[in-house]
Every structure is written in C-alpha cells, then in structure tokens.
Amino acid sequence: MKFIVKTQRGMESVAANYIKESLPDARVWASPMGYYGLIIVETDEEKAAETILQIPEVERLIPVVVEVPAELEKIVESAEELASMINESETFAVKTKRRGKHRFTSMDVNRELGARIRELTNADVNLSWPDRVVQVEIIGDRAYISVVPGEEFRKFTPDKIDARKLFRKVTLIQMPYWGDYKACRSFGEKIGRAAQAFEVKELIIAPKEKMDAFELAEFINGVRVGQESRHRIQREAYPWKVEKVPVSVWDIYQVVRDKRRNKRLLIITDPKGPTLAEVKENLARDMFHAKEVVIFVGSREGIPRGLFRFADYIVDLAPYMTFATEHGIPAALVSLWEVYEEYARKREEGA
Known part of the structure; x- marks a missing residue:
C-alpha cells in the first residue's frame, strides 16, 4: 500500500523519521523531488494508516488507489478503476494538486477526469x-490518485449557520487611536484587518472631538493597509466573491443621531453594562430581527457616557477585564455571534 503524507512545510523530515521508527519495513521518501511538506510511504503493514496518524506532525494521510504517469490521458484512463468506488447515488468532485511542469493544468484534470467518472x-x-x-x-512525472470522504474537504457545510447572516448587517463605529504616528498606523492596520476579516456592512471611523489631522491620517492609512492585506487573503481562500468593507469618517455624536431609527440596534461594549449572559436572550432576538446592528468600540478610552442613554444595549463582554484597542472588534463580534447562532439554531429546530 502506498500513502501520500502531508505535513507542515519543513516538518516532513521529522515526520519521516518517526514513520521509519514506527514502520521499520516501510519505504519512506521525504520531500519527493524537492517538494516540501510531502512524504511518500510504501508499506505492507496492515495497520500502517493507524500507525502513521499517531504521529502529531502528520496533517493528512491519503491512501493511493491508482498510480500512473503524469499524463492527462493516463490520468483519465484511471477512471475505470476509480468508478467502482463511487455509487450512482453519491455526489463527487475532483480536486487536483499539481507540482512540476506539465502540458496540462489542474483544471484540465478536474474537467476531463470528472467527466469520465x-x-x-x-x-x-x-x-x-x-x-x-x-x-x-x-x-x-507521477500522479497519485485516491478517493476520500468528502467531509475531509468541507470547510462550509449545510449544517453550519453562515456567520455572514449577522456580520453583513453590522456597522462598526470605531473611535480612532491617537498619539504617536507609528502607533496610529499600527493600530489602524489591525483594526482595518479585523473589520475586513468579518466582512461587516461598514466601518465608520468616529472621533468624539477635534483631533490632530495627521494622526487621524496615519490611522486611516493603517486601516487601508490592513484591509487590503486581509482582502487579498480572502480572495484566494474563499469560493465566493469578497468585497472590501466600506470605510468612512463621521463624528460619533452624529452617528448616534443618524442611527437612532427603526429596526436599527445600537450596542455599546462597556464594563458598566450587564454581562452578556444576563442579556443574551433578548439581545440575540433583537439582533436577529434588526435591519442593522450598530456596534460602538472605544480606543484608548471608552465610548462617551452621554451616548449610553441612546443605546439599546450596553454589554460587558468580559467582567473585570479591559480589551486592548486592537482586540475590541474581534472580541465584540465573536461574542455576539455566539449568542446569535444559539438563537438562530433554536429557531431552525423549532425550539
């Protein structure tokens, strides 16, 4: 039996040594043809798979069903043998990882082999x-082909509630960081990256008073850099189109005046409020039905107390703890998502 073993880049030699110790009769080839993160293992040991998976450095173990020359025609011909492993009632997909130079692309393999199967x-x-x-x-010059359960590749499954159902209607009101130019830019990058990571409806940079224009400029430039770096990663990682989060600047008091409308829910995170556990039932329900969820996040100092009177909820996310400026957005959104998901799942189940 032959296996393709995948590890973190640079850990293939370590994993290969442990495999050799555990399976003394196995033929082990680490970094075949110089490709890092890969090991080819050939062995007659019946419980080889179980043994290899006991090694923490091993991330994936792929049993090879067919090995053919890396030629498109030969790969397509392997469908004759692979077909017996897929029932008519099942669905399938072909996924190809190609290393080296060839006269065909990975998409060619996916298309031609998939059509034949x-x-x-x-x-x-x-x-x-x-x-x-x-x-x-x-x-x-070799192609190793296997048939594995689809669960191994599923990041997004029907039984999971899409977090974007909440985050698409979230508007973040972020007070800007001020002070040293370098710090302003650094904090701006972290905040821009966080807002883009959650794909929120909008990010509003909201000073509470007059502030140094150049400090604000550095902060906003940082937001742009952080947003773009995260957006590049999202475009490569997600199967759907990802838009950049709109970013604007607005006085925080005017934001409150504008957002106090029907179907808008205003949430301020502050230690003066009740804990999330105390309000989660009503909060989750109101977030579910709201057209827009507006979340205020402080920076260096909290949201002005005069705005508390206009908030629908004031929530203490972690009693006796104060979050760092760059942790405000992730802490708030992850916490709110947890209570939202619980409520949404109960609705789906009819509880």
Whole structure:
C-alpha cells in the first residue's frame, strides 16, 4: 500500500523519521523531488494508516488507489478503476494538486477526469459538499490518485449557520487611536484587518472631538493597509466573491443621531453594562430581527457616557477585564455571534 503524507512545510523530515521508527519495513521518501511538506510511504503493514496518524506532525494521510504517469490521458484512463468506488447515488468532485511542469493544468484534470467518472457512474458532481472527493496528487512525472470522504474537504457545510447572516448587517463605529504616528498606523492596520476579516456592512471611523489631522491620517492609512492585506487573503481562500468593507469618517455624536431609527440596534461594549449572559436572550432576538446592528468600540478610552442613554444595549463582554484597542472588534463580534447562532439554531429546530 502506498500513502501520500502531508505535513507542515519543513516538518516532513521529522515526520519521516518517526514513520521509519514506527514502520521499520516501510519505504519512506521525504520531500519527493524537492517538494516540501510531502512524504511518500510504501508499506505492507496492515495497520500502517493507524500507525502513521499517531504521529502529531502528520496533517493528512491519503491512501493511493491508482498510480500512473503524469499524463492527462493516463490520468483519465484511471477512471475505470476509480468508478467502482463511487455509487450512482453519491455526489463527487475532483480536486487536483499539481507540482512540476506539465502540458496540462489542474483544471484540465478536474474537467476531463470528472467527466469520465460521471459517464461511468452516472453520479452527480457537487463542488460544494461532495460525498466523495477524487484527490489527484501530481508530483513531477507521477500522479497519485485516491478517493476520500468528502467531509475531509468541507470547510462550509449545510449544517453550519453562515456567520455572514449577522456580520453583513453590522456597522462598526470605531473611535480612532491617537498619539504617536507609528502607533496610529499600527493600530489602524489591525483594526482595518479585523473589520475586513468579518466582512461587516461598514466601518465608520468616529472621533468624539477635534483631533490632530495627521494622526487621524496615519490611522486611516493603517486601516487601508490592513484591509487590503486581509482582502487579498480572502480572495484566494474563499469560493465566493469578497468585497472590501466600506470605510468612512463621521463624528460619533452624529452617528448616534443618524442611527437612532427603526429596526436599527445600537450596542455599546462597556464594563458598566450587564454581562452578556444576563442579556443574551433578548439581545440575540433583537439582533436577529434588526435591519442593522450598530456596534460602538472605544480606543484608548471608552465610548462617551452621554451616548449610553441612546443605546439599546450596553454589554460587558468580559467582567473585570479591559480589551486592548486592537482586540475590541474581534472580541465584540465573536461574542455576539455566539449568542446569535444559539438563537438562530433554536429557531431552525423549532425550539
């Protein structure tokens, strides 16, 4: 039996040594053809898979079903053998990881091999939540093909509630950081990255009074840099189109005046309020039904107390603790998402 073992880049030699100790008769090839993070293992040991998975450095173990030359025609021909492992009632997807130079692309493999398997099995293709995944690992001049359960590839599954249902209607009101230019820019980057990471509806930079224009400029430039760096990662990682979060500047008192409208929920995070556990039932319900959820986050100092009278909720996220400026957005959104998800799941279950 042959296996493709995947590790963190640079950990392949460590994992290979442990595999050799655990399976003395195995043939182990770390970094085949110089590709880091990979190990090829060949062994006759019946419980080899269980043994290899006991090694913490091993991240994935892929049993090889078919090994063929890295030629498109040969890979497509392997469908004859792979088809017996996919039932007509199941869905499948073909995923290819290609290393080295070839006359075809990974998409060519996915398309041609997928079409042939579908022809042989009558099974439907499902790129989002397949029951089976035909995994094609191409390393230089060899192609190693396996059929694995689709669960191994599922980041986004139907049983999970999409967090964007909440975050798409969240407007963040962030007081800017002021002081040293370098610190302003640094904090701006962290805040811009956090707001973009959650794909919120809008980020409003809201000073509470007159402030140094150049300090504010450094902070906003930092927000832009942080946002763009996170957006680049999202475009590569997500299967859907990700838009940049709109960013604007507005006086915090005018924000409150504008947002005090029907179906808008105003939340201030502050130690003076009740704990999340005390208000979570009503808060979750109101967030679920709100058209817009407006969350105020302080910076160096808290939200002005005069605004508390206009908030629907004042929530203490972590009693006896004060969050650092750059942790305000993630702490608030993750905490609110937890209570929102619990409420949304109960509604789905009819509880």
